[in-house]
Amino acid sequence: MRLLTHNSLKCPVKGVAKGYPLQLTIVDMEVDETEVKPDFIRGILPSLEWEGVLVAAAAVGFDGLPESWDTSLLDDRDFILAMHRLLIDIHIVEGVLTCPETGRTFPIKGGIVDMVLPESDV
């Protein structure tokens, strides 16, 4: 599971006020190296949950990200590259996502996160 996906996920439990960003516990991860698409990174930056980005960066030990971002960073080639490496190239193979509100856990196995809930919680 990529960290971009982690940033997009929300806890689906009924009655949850916000449900993100999900806390991230990593058991096993891999780092890839794929082609950077700067247009894509610039396109998604405004809609990212920055708090979630910081949570993910802390969990994988990725340093150097600012506390908040601003539009001047969109032209920073190194920043775009760093965001790509963080969000796209890092894969969580085994781990757990935890909802900050309900404490509900969502396991990650074989790179696939399991968000299915028992019917009673939906």
Next chain:
Amino acid sequence: MSRPETTAPPELFYNESEARKYDSSSRMIKIQEEITTRAMEMLGLPNRPCYILDIGCGSGLSGQVLEEAGHYWVGCDISSSMLSVAAEQDSDTGDLCHADMGQGLPFRPATFDGIVSISAIQWLCYSNAADQDPKLRLNRFFSSLYTVMKRDAKAVLQFYPETPEQAVLIAQCASRVGFSGGIVVDYPNSSKAKKHYLCLSFERSYHVPRALTGAETMSVASGGAMSMAGSAAASAVGTFDALAAASGNVSVLGRERDEKTRRMTKNGRKALRKKHSVEWVRHKKEQMRGRGKAVKNDSKYTGRKRPTPF
């Protein structure tokens, strides 16, 4: 052949062997590719890499098309077996998620540039457990869909309705949560090629894409023309307004025969022979002759309207 939806719930129907079969069937691959390409065409995405959600991504056949088009995507599916097959692709731009769309899509608001779904959402209409209510699932699905789309995003959801009523049910649920749009039916006259696409947008002024019709000449014997908006056009398109007007009135129109064919059938012929008309009188006389009764010969005066009453 019974539909998969009436056989078992999707997480059980698409078990390991079924998932393998699905993914390796060249026919299935070709069909899914075509449908996905068509759905993407209807999405009208901008000319840059976008972030797409693939609902009911299955073994990743549709995801591959998204990737080849240069987009990043997240696929969700309820069948772990299908997802395992999809994971083998090791996609550069796609990610997989085990989720039940009927519980609500587990994503943040305004996340995706576009949504596709290939042959999946009809599964919402079947209740697989005592605590599963299709209407509730449809509502949770469409409400969450409304939320996770960016304001300028669109959704194209190809599905296989079992009946016209099911298609209307799905479309009405989408309309109720606030979407604009409608159902586009490609090749409405071919039972094999016919495909339903639910096209959704936030714009009030949204017009659904034009349907594909294939051959323009409709043979007299062709059947299965389904009317969504009360018009039996070659390309049947139902907008939400028309569907709302037709709701409760949806019927499968069966075969649309033209005037000539209608007159040749038994009932058609009967209708031509209006009672006491010249044709009727002649027909009756012939009938009586057939029964061996004494009947006056036919002449130019047979069945003629008499000038004055007695």
